Amino acid sequence: MTKKFSVLGTRAPKLDAPDKVTGRAKYAEDLNLPGQLYGAILQSPHAHALIKRIDVSRARRLRGVRAVITAKDVGLTKYGVSPARYDETLFAHEKVRYVGDEVAAVAAVDLETAFAALDLIKVEYEELPAVFSVDDALFNGAPLLHSDYPNNICAEVHQEFGDYEAALGECDYVRTDRLVSKRQDAAFIEPHACVADYDSSGNLTLHSSTQTPHYVQRTVAMVTGLPVGNVRVVKPHVGGGFGPKAEATPLEMSACFLSMKTGRPVKMAYTREQVFLHSRARHQFFHEMTTGVKKDGTIHALHHRAVLDGGAYSSFGIATVYYAGSLLGGPYRLPHMKYDGMRVYTNKPACGAQRGHGGVAARACFEQQLDIIAEEIGMDPVELRLKNIMQTGDVTCNELDMSSLGMRECIEAVRNGSDWVKKKGKLPKGKGIGMACGFFVSGAAYPIYRSDTYHSTVIVRVAEDGGSVTAFTGSADIGQGSDTMVAMIVAEELGIPMSAVKVASGDTDFSMDLGAYSSRQTLMTGHAAKDAAEDVKRQILAVVADELGVDVGRLDIADGRVRIKGEKPDIEPLRLRYVKEHRGWADVPKGDDLTFREAARLATVANGSIVGTGKYKPPRLGGKHKGAAVGTSPAYGCSAQIVEVSVDLETGQVTVDAMTDAHDCGQVVNRTSVEGQMQGSLSMGLGEALLEEVKFDGNGRILNASLGEYKIPTSLDMPRVKSIIIESHEPNGPFGAKEVGEGAIMPTIPAILNAVYDATGVRLHELPLTAERVYGAMKEAKKKGR
Amino acid sequence: MKKLQIFIRVNGEDHELLVAPNRTLTDVLREELDLTGTKHGCDEGECGSCTVLLDGDPVNSCLVLAAQADGRDITTIEGVANGSDLHPVQRAFVDQGAVQCGFCTPGMVLTAKALLDKKKRPTEHEIRAAVSGNLCRCTGYQKIVDAVQAASRGKTGAGR
Numbered sequence: 001m002t003k004k005f006s007v008l009g010t011r012a013p014k015l016d017a018p019d020k021v022t023g024r025a026k027y028a029e030d031l032n033l034p035g036q037l038y039g040a041i042l043q044s045p046h047a048h049a050l051i052k053r054i055d056v057s058r059a060r061r062l063r064g065v066r067a068v069i070t071a072k073d074v075g076l077t078k079y080g081v082s083p084a085r086y087d088e089t090l091f092a093h094e095k096v097r098y099v100g101d102e103v104a105a106v107a108a109v110d111l112e113t114a115f116a117a118l119d120l121i122k123v124e125y126e127e128l129p130a131v132f133s134v135d136d137a138l139f140n141g142a143p144l145l146h147s148d149y150p151n152n153i154c155a156e157v158h159q160e161f162g163d164y165e166a167a168l169g170e171c172d173y174v175r176t177d178r179l180v181s182k183r184q185d186a187a188f189i190e191p192h193a194c195v196a197d198y199d200s201s202g203n204l205t206l207h208s209s210t211q212t213p214h215y216v217q218r219t220v221a222m223v224t225g226l227p228v229g230n231v232r233v234v235k236p237h238v239g240g241g242f243g244p245k246a247e248a249t250p251l252e253m254s255a256c257f258l259s260m261k262t263g264r265p266v267k268m269a270y271t272r273e274q275v276f277l278h279s280r281a282r283h284q285f286f287h288e289m290t291t292g293v294k295k296d297g298t299i300h301a302l303h304h305r306a307v308l309d310g311g312a313y314s315s316f317g318i319a320t321v322y323y324a325g326s327l328l329g330g331p332y333r334l335p336h337m338k339y340d341g342m343r344v345y346t347n348k349p350a351c352g353a354q355r356g357h358g359g360v361a362a363r364a365c366f367e368q369q370l371d372i373i374a375e376e377i378g379m380d381p382v383e384l385r386l387k388n389i390m391q392t393g394d395v396t397c398n399e400l401d402m403s404s405l406g407m408r409e410c411i412e413a414v415r416n417g418s419d420w421v422k423k424k425g426k427l428p429k430g431k432g433i434g435m436a437c438g439f440f441v442s443g444a445a446y447p448i449y450r451s452d453t454y455h456s457t458v459i460v461r462v463a464e465d466g467g468s469v470t471a472f473t474g475s476a477d478i479g480q481g482s483d484t485m486v487a488m489i490v491a492e493e494l495g496i497p498m499s500a501v502k503v504a505s506g507d508t509d510f511s512m513d514l515g516a517y518s519s520r521q522t523l524m525t526g527h528a529a530k531d532a533a534e535d536v537k538r539q540i541l542a543v544v545a546d547e548l549g550v551d552v553g554r555l556d557i558a559d560g561r562v563r564i565k566g567e568k569p570d571i572e573p574l575r576l577r578y579v580k581e582h583r584g585w586a587d588v589p590k591g592d593d594l595t596f597r598e599a600a601r602l603a604t605v606a607n608g609s610i611v612g613t614g615k616y617k618p619p620r621l622g623g624k625h626k627g628a629a630v631g632t633s634p635a636y637g638c639s640a641q642i643v644e645v646s647v648d649l650e651t652g653q654v655t656v657d658a659m660t661d662a663h664d665c666g667q668v669v670n671r672t673s674v675e676g677q678m679q680g681s682l683s684m685g686l687g688e689a690l691l692e693e694v695k696f697d698g699n700g701r702i703l704n705a706s707l708g709e710y711k712i713p714t715s716l717d718m719p720r721v722k723s724i725i726i727e728s729h730e731p732n733g734p735f736g737a738k739e740v741g742e743g744a745i746m747p748t749i750p751a752i753l754n755a756v757y758d759a760t761g762v763r764l765h766e767l768p769l770t771a772e773r774v775y776g777a778m779k780e781a782k783k784k785g786r
Numbered sequence: 787m788k789k790l791q792i793f794i795r796v797n798g799e800d801h802e803l804l805v806a807p808n809r810t811l812t813d814v815l816r817e818e819l820d821l822t823g824t825k826h827g828c829d830e831g832e833c834g835s836c837t838v839l840l841d842g843d844p845v846n847s848c849l850v851l852a853a854q855a856d857g858r859d860i861t862t863i864e865g866v867a868n869g870s871d872l873h874p875v876q877r878a879f880v881d882q883g884a885v886q887c888g889f890c891t892p893g894m895v896l897t898a899k900a901l902l903d904k905k906k907r908p909t910e911h912e913i914r915a916a917v918s919g920n921l922c923r924c925t926g927y928q929k930i931v932d933a934v935q936a937a938s939r940g941k942t943g944a945g946r
Contacts, residue, residue, distance in 0.1 A: 017879065018872065020885045021872065188887070189833055240889060479888060480924075709830040714913065
């Protein structure tokens with residue numbers, strides 16, 4: 001693949017960066033509509049309780065209150081993420097299931113009055129016994145959260161690929177290991193906020209801090225009963241999402257109902273504590289893996305058991321429990337894999353999708369186990385991995401097609417980039433080095449709801465003067481840089497400079513797009529953008545060919561000019577027409593070639609507005625087994641990391657000193673953005689490995705629902721990262737591009753686990769690696785005389 | 787609550803305001819002066835997204851009562867650029883890819899500007915220590931550190 005690109009692969013500054021560094025960029029809470037009211041939500045103080053009575057009369061009478069709504073007012077339409085598990089209603093009726101469950105909402109002339117009104121709502125509860133751990137929830141006779149889910153089992157998965165039992169008998173070496181992770185919070189810096197605006201004609205516009213305008217539009221329409229066509233969701237700038245902002249929230253739906261009831265715009269925002277209470281972030285996972293290998297290190301069989309603490313509702317959890325299993329199918333050849341997964345309801349905030357959805361803790365458990373196996377059979381951990389990795393074209397036992405896979409290149413790059421050979425096994429006590437690999441989907445191959453819909457459409461419209469084009473897309477830039485990606489792809493395809501491309505995005509009125517989740521937008525929105533640009537190019541060149549009387553096959557656009565193969569026709573008459581139209585203008589087109597501006601203007605004059613449309617949906621992919629949709633993707637990104645740590649042998653404190661990271665993202669679109677995703681993934685992984693845990697008291701209340709008590713990495717916790725980009729060519733990606741946003745987090749936790757072992761000689765099977773936990777493990781090991 | 791009269795200078799412009807004694811500087815900047823570049827991230831002084839410069843020093847404006855700012859000079863993110871010319875720190879943040887979601891960016895830029903105003907060529911550790919009270923969940927901080935370094939060296943243009 002030697003095609004030369006003029007825009008792709010460069011370090012283009014992000015389109016929104018100038019507005020973000022000057023404070024001009026507007027986030028949902030920055031929006032103020034004339035006459036707006038302020039909303040607030042009343043949440044349950046109990047983890048599990050019957051609602052005997054709700055009295056809102058005093059709240060309604062408070063001066064300045066414009067509306068108070070409860071389940072009685074908004075109805076009991078069930079919603080959620082997967083249609084098969086719609087288990088939420090906007091407001092609790094009959095009972096509440098976690099501390100924070102929504103009971104009522106108010107709208108008032110200011111926020112103070114709204115909060116005062118919440119205090120006046122009297123709710124009579126009758127407390128019920130609650131379950132706070134998976135063990136308690138699964139205990140025979142445990143109180144049920146949802147009467148239609150016996151034993152509090154939200155979802156169960158049983159899959160087998162190959163013949164696990166028989167394969168185990170063929171193994172020379174078998175071992176079982178466990179890993180327990182902790183519930184996390186996504187800790188995006190912008191708390192959710194929104195403004196709902198229901199107008200006099202019955203149209204509802206919701207401005208919201210969301211990753212998925214399309215899904216929010218559908219859920220809001222379903223729950224409010226408005227036709228989908230009357231609901232418009234607009235995403236302003238979003239201050240990070242990482243998964244939990246990928247579903248409709250009670251905040252959004254409350255604001256919508258309150259606006260519909262009052263006829264005025266209603267603004268609402270979660271406090272930081274409410275972000276923790278709403279959660280929808282990373283589950284707590286309990287993994288147990290039995291892996292069998294041959295004498296020579298060939299990985300042969302895996303039995304994986306996982307239990308997920310889901311919290312009170314399903315959210316994305318059905319996908320999570322499937323992902324936890326399916327994402328072990330690669331990047332190593334593994335012919336026999338058995339998976340038993342279970343997601344359990346508990347009386348805590350619901351967990352959902354978070355960066356590396358479902359696969360992160362499982363990957364940590366497996367990669368640590370591979371390290372243990374390597375040591376026990378006397379192989380270098382890098383060699384063990386190199387021996388087993390898949391190649392481009394391999395298909396996993398669960399039918400994931402590695403249509404491009406630079407796994408070997410990634411491993412070799414980090415091995416060489418970190419001086420692994422000189423360091424592994426040779427560092428002094430207290431210093432350690434560890435490595436791990438991982439891979440992730442480049443867009444879910446199926447939408448959340450069953451449909452043959454296109455996953456992405458893009459419209460490119462040429463400005464009347466021909467000087468610029470605007471790409472309209474419903475896709476969601478939440479900071480990762482997808483708008484810039486769209487601009488770069490349109491510019492590349494149209495043969496014009498990026499400065500001539502504008503992007504209007506994040507609006508359900510612009511186009512159909514499933515949004516920012518499962519690392520899908522570069523591949524899917526990118527495809528649709530390329531397709532739309534191609535359409536525009538075709539329309540413009542057809543007019544030019546006609547005017548010049550040359551075959552259209554001889555024409556192309558590059559560097560903002562119309563290139564003509566073979567003998568050049570006289571372009572002067574066309575130029576004269578353009579110049580006559582633009583008397584007094586300073587920037588008269590020059591040069592021997594017709595400019596894009598002239599060509600586009602010519603086409604507009606001939607045919608009216610030039611609008612190109614593009615669309616993308618993946619072909620039918622994946623296996624036929626139950627749950628095959630989860631993990632199936634048109635492409636997979638992969639990565640390898642090597643981490644170096646220092647462990648204070650007196651205190652157990654772990655410091656990460658260096659990280660070397662290689663990721664295969666296919667063709668690079670924006671080099672700076674790829675590195676940004678890689679480095680951001682590593683910091684989130686480092687936080688999960690060393691610091692992060694949402695803690696509860698004995699009554700289901702969060703103990704550390706603040707950014708002071710819930711610790712995420714600061715600039716002093718992150719070492720300098722060496723980021724190495726590996727470029728493969730992905731046949732299913734636009735120009736060969738695929739994901740980077742989530743695959744890059746996969747190896748981080750296990751690489752740290754393996755480095756800590758190298759430094760201390762102690763294996764840890766519980767996260768996070770706090771000083772206390774590491775110290776305890778070292779002390780225990782000493783007692784055992786190891 | 788009886789309102790208090792305060793005089794503050796914000797981005798070089800004088801304002802006379804009547805504020806409730808319990809209102810934070812963040813809220814007054816955002817709601818009275820429409821300076822929404824100052825963000826609400828946690829409202830308890832942990833995230834740094836509400837950072838403004840108070841007489842040149844970075845502070846969490848959510849922990850400052852508006853009344854405490856009486857008679858003081860405040861710089862918000864809206865006052866950093868010179869018209870449409872970006873400040874070197876802003877320029878470097880754009881060029882180096884230090885901006886992702888951008889929610890921490892105003893606070894980061896102000897903290898970095900305050901650092902460079904006091905120390906022309908800080909070391910990498912000094913930069914990391916200076917911005918350690920500004921949380922960023924997107925970038926892993928590397929490109930932010932790179933941007934501050936580039937700005938301190940007067941470098942512009944895209945780099946690593």
